[in-house]
Amino acid sequence: xxxxxxxxxxxxxxxxxxxxxxxxxxxxxxxxxxxxxxxxxxxxxxxxxxxxxxxxxxxxxxxxxxxxxxxxxxxxxxxxxxxxxxxxxxxxxxxxxxxxxxxxxxxxxxxxxxxxxxxxxxxxxxxxxxxxxxxxxxxxxxxxxxxxxxxxxxxxxxxxxxxxxxxxxxxxxxxxxxxxxxxxxxxxxxxxxxxxxxxxxxxxxxxxxxxxxxxxxxxxxxxxxxxxxxxxxxxxxxxxxxxxxxxxxxxxxxxxxxxxxxxxxxxxxxxxxxxxxxxxxxxxxxxxxxxxxxxxxxxxxxxxxxxxxxxxxxxxxxxxxxxxxxxxxxxxxxxxxxxxxxxxxxxxxxxxxxxxxxxxxxxxxxxxxxxxxxxxxxxxxxxxxxxxxxxxxxxxxxxxxxxxxxxxxxxxxxxxxxxxxxxxxxxxxxxxxxxxxxxxxxxxxxxxxxxxxxxxxxxxxxxxxxxxxxxxxxxxxxxxxxxxxxxxxxxxxxxxxxxx
Numbered sequence: 280x281x282x283x284x285x286x287x288x289x290x291x292x293x294x295x296x297x298x299x300x301x302x303x304x305x306x307x308x309x310x311x312x313x314x315x316x317x318x319x320x321x322x323x324x325x326x327x328x329x330x331x332x333x334x335x336x337x338x339x340x341x342x343x344x345x346x347x348x349x350x351x352x353x354x355x356x357x358x359x360x361x362x363x364x365x366x367x368x369x370x371x372x373x374x375x376x377x378x379x380x381x382x383x384x385x386x387x388x389x390x391x392x393x394x395x396x397x398x399x400x401x402x403x404x405x406x407x408x409x410x411x412x413x414x415x416x417x418x419x420x421x422x423x424x425x426x427x428x429x430x431x432x433x434x435x436x437x438x439x440x441x442x443x444x445x446x447x448x449x450x451x452x453x454x455x456x457x458x459x460x461x462x463x464x465x466x467x468x469x470x471x472x473x474x475x476x477x478x479x480x481x482x483x484x485x486x487x488x489x490x491x492x493x494x495x496x497x498x499x500x501x502x503x504x505x506x507x508x509x510x511x512x513x514x515x516x517x518x519x520x521x522x523x524x525x526x527x528x529x530x531x532x533x534x535x536x537x538x539x540x541x542x543x544x545x546x547x548x549x550x551x552x553x554x555x556x557x558x559x560x561x562x563x564x565x566x567x568x569x570x571x572x573x574x575x576x577x578x579x580x581x582x583x584x585x586x587x588x589x590x591x592x593x594x595x596x597x598x599x600x601x602x603x604x605x606x607x608x609x610x611x612x613x614x615x616x617x618x619x620x621x622x623x624x625x626x627x628x629x630x631x632x633x634x635x636x637x638x639x640x641x642x643x644x645x646x647x648x649x650x651x652x653x654x655x656x657x658x659x660x661x662x663x664x665x666x667x668x669x670x671x672x673x674x675x676x677x678x679x680x681x682x683x684x685x686x687x688x689x690x691x692x693x694x695x696x697x698x699x700x701x702x703x704x705x706x707x708x709x710x711x712x713x714x715x716x717x718x719x720x721x722x723x724x725x726x727x728x729x730x731x732x733x734x735x736x737x738x739x740x741x742x743x744x745x746x747x748x749x750x751x752x753x754x755x756x757x758x759x760x761x762x763x764x765x766x767x768x769x770x771x772x773x774x775x776x777x778x779x
Contacts, residue, residue: 305365309361314508314550316332324343330366353388377399381497381498385518404521406517416580416582432655432710435643437646443611445595445597445620447601454701457485464493467531472485472535472538475516476545492702501522517574531588544607620634636660649752652710658718666689692723713738721771741766744768744773748765
């Protein structure tokens with residue numbers, strides 16, 4: 280190559296050269312401990328803005344102080360040291376979302392942890408977002424069928440509702456949530472399960488159960504394990520509801536489970552105390568109510584004008600020795616639209632799900648039930664409450680009149696009918712048939728120990744011999760006189776065969 284060519288090339292390079300300035304906000308780590316970093320030099324950073332560390336980990340600016348910024352580290356903080364350079368990204372904490380996230384297990388920042396490769400995200404959603412306003416919302420009047428008789432009949436959950444599941448540890452809270460997910464197969468509902476501070480072994484079992492039931496096709500699991508930093512447990516529920524909002528924005532219905540918010544509050548308390556935030560009642564930070572209210576307010580049913588879709592939230596809270604008047608339970612009870620209260624005593628008596636019908640309530644009520652269920656379950660809650668009172672009274676062995684005896688016997692059968700095996704959700708039509716037979720007195724002369732056998736046989740028989748009734752329930756959510764006559768005949772015929 281001659282000298283002229285070299286000169287020409289250099290001239291071209293100089294002509295094409297343009298000076299570009301790149302401005303970066305950079306700070307330095309002053310102190311790092313227990314998943315928290317104090318950073319100086321980031322004077323104009325925003326609250327909840329993401330920052331990056333030299334080892335590739337992400338952090339979130341949470342405390343904005345005069346001389347430093349308190350950053351929570353999302354990941355491994357052991358390789359971060361004093362003097363490390365910290366770069367502000369200019370982005371508020373967000374996670375990648377997209378249709379391809381269905382069927383996957385992700386961590387609190389949306390990264391896959393199931394070993395099935397990368398997730399192609401179509402967009403990102405902010406983790407913190409203002410809840411939809413009143414004008415955009417619509418009344419809750421469509422049922423979420425959980426497949427659990429006692430809930431669908433007595434404490435119905437509607438699309439867009441927030442229904443708390445509360446009880447001591449090991450009373451079947453997660454089992455109810457998983458049954459509800461399994462029952463959404465074919466119900467046009469997407470499910471998000473947020474695991475907060477749970478053991479990895481529990482999460483693996485749960486994932487295998489959903490996989491076996493074919494539920495992972497419409498489910499996303501967001502996991503912040505017990506072995507991970509408290510910061511991951513803190514942001515996991517917000518990440519879960521952001522994923523739910525992505526699907527709601529497409530006009531879809533979503534069911535989200537937070538398992539559980541007690542551990543979420545503990546993680547937030549840990550972070551807050553490390554950041555030297557002022558503690559409130561019982562050494563919890565004073566804003567722990569806002570922590571959960573801004574999360575649960577994002578569950579709603581939007582009206583058609585604003586795109587439709589809904590998010591139904593089932594938060595789980597663990598009580599200590601049944602104390603629903605403690606700090607976290609009272610907070611979440613006041614935010615939600617009712618609660619399903621699970622009682623240890625009932626659980627040990629073999630009444631499972633161990634739902635205390637007296638203390639459980641749905642503030643949406645029967646407006647979230649189909650007409651057929653409303654008709655058969657109308658008086659069931661009152662009957663069960665009266666039965667509990669009579670049962671306590673009858674223990675004293677006093678002589679009982681005939682109507683009281685009859686009420687007691689009916690109550691015993693109702694308790695037996697409402698028992699249900701774990702991971703075996705029941706179709707709403709079959710629930711209506713069972714409750715119809717119970718409330719109309721067809722089970723009054725069936726022995727208590729034969730009730731389950733009678734119920735299973737009856738449902739199987741009616742599916743074959745009461746096809747008109749089943750068709751009416753599926754199509755119009757209520758039966759006609761023709762359908763009811765067919766059902767009565769089917770029950771009577773079955774009963775004759777059963778008693779032989």
